[in-house]
Amino acid sequence: MTSGREKAYAFLKENVLTDPDLQGGFLSEQEIADRIGVSRTPIREALLLLAAEDLVRLVPKRGAQIVPLSGREITELMELRGIVERYAAEQLVPGGRAPVAELTELLERQRVLSGPEHAKEFIAVDHLFHATMVSAVGNALLSKHYDGLRSRQIRAGVVALYNQRGRQEAVLTEHRAILAAIAEGDAAAACTAIDGHLDSTLKVLLAG
Amino acid sequence: MTSGREKAYAFLKENVLTDPDLQGGFLSEQEIADRIGVSRTPIREALLLLAAEDLVRLVPKRGAQIVPLSGREITELMELRGIVERYAAEQLVPGGRAPVAELTELLERQRVLSGPEHAKEFIAVDHLFHATMVSAVGNALLSKHYDGLRSRQIRAGVVALYNQRGRQEAVLTEHRAILAAIAEGDAAAACTAIDGHLDSTLKVLLAG
DNA sequence: GCCCCCACGATTGCATGCAATGAGTATACA
DNA sequence: TGTATACTCATTGCATGCAATCGTGGGGGC
Incomplete structure (x- = not known):
């Protein structure tokens, strides 16, 4: 078909x-x-x-x-992710509308996908984690634009990234921090955690 | 060519x-x-x-x-515009990096384009006003996504909108409020003005 | 009168053909 | 040896052809 x-x-x-x-x-x-x-x-x-x-x-x-992605474009990509993801957190967390259960489950799924042999699935779940937050806002147009960023990220070298030793653990830790802030209802902390996650991702991408 | x-x-x-x-x-x-x-x-x-x-x-x-745009999609569109435009204001205004001179000039250009006979150009300048702010952030990816929203707006009936009596004047007033807040360096006021502008646009679009 | 079925026509989706254009190369010349 | 030049060939961009598929209308049955 x-x-x-x-x-x-x-x-x-x-x-x-x-x-x-x-x-x-x-x-x-x-x-x-x-x-x-x-x-x-x-x-x-x-x-x-x-x-x-x-x-x-x-x-x-x-x-x-x-087209090879320049460092500048990678930086722009992360800035854009930040705008969207922080907005999602600010919208969802105060009202208790964040999909905590789903995020928790995704985090658990991601936890058992350690090792380079699961890199592809790890990345898929990683994206799902963030996309779930964005999608919970309930704005289809926003979700569509956000999803459109995904292929750029893959091109930016996310695949190689997750093969680095220790990076998967770091991602898990950062995701836990985001989820914890969300679960506690602390939107500002969630934004800070998101920024930290994106900064750390950006650093690794630019270094590689 | x-x-x-x-x-x-x-x-x-x-x-x-x-x-x-x-x-x-x-x-x-x-x-x-x-x-x-x-x-x-x-x-x-x-x-x-x-x-x-x-x-x-x-x-x-x-x-x-x-595809006919539903009221829901128009609402989503305005929400997305809000996210981007408020971000631009928050980024640019505190550092005094907002393109005040250009915005002032655009506002002046728009002022003299009154009447239905200039509707098309009025709309073009209107978009330019907002796009100039977004573009000043310096993130090409952000600008690209923002520009992509334009054709949706046109479809949403912006053309008909500007033919309504009094709407052009209202737009000018709202743009002046945005610009004034920016010029004064008051990012929060700028965001409020932007929200007001988008709300007012949304209301007219949904009513039409 | 109402509904079902079949056949026709329109439409897409893909394959192929063809001319225009420019990149890459070999060649001639200084 | 370095440079200018002409030529060859790959490549795109568009036109056209063709089969598969589905919407649609008309005719027959109930």
């Missing part, structure tokens, strides 16, 4: 854009088409969508360039 | 999506293609991009539906 375009889109996003070796490289439509087994048309469409998200750059007569 | 796709994209966004009579209606690729004078391929690509922004819905075997 998945169309060729969707296959191409998913393939590129999950298997090509995340490859650190390919950063900055060019892809030709034909090349991808041959690899996926469809014609250039759906590939073109997928590339167009990725270009709209600034994940690739369509260069005439050259191909699609996998 | 503009490609067929860009022509189609611009045409649809500016001349079709903004037409209140077409809300909820369907467009066929061939129909648009004939009208613009290109083949279906670039039209498809343009529609795909619009669908990625949720401005149209691609329904198989039916065509592209111009």
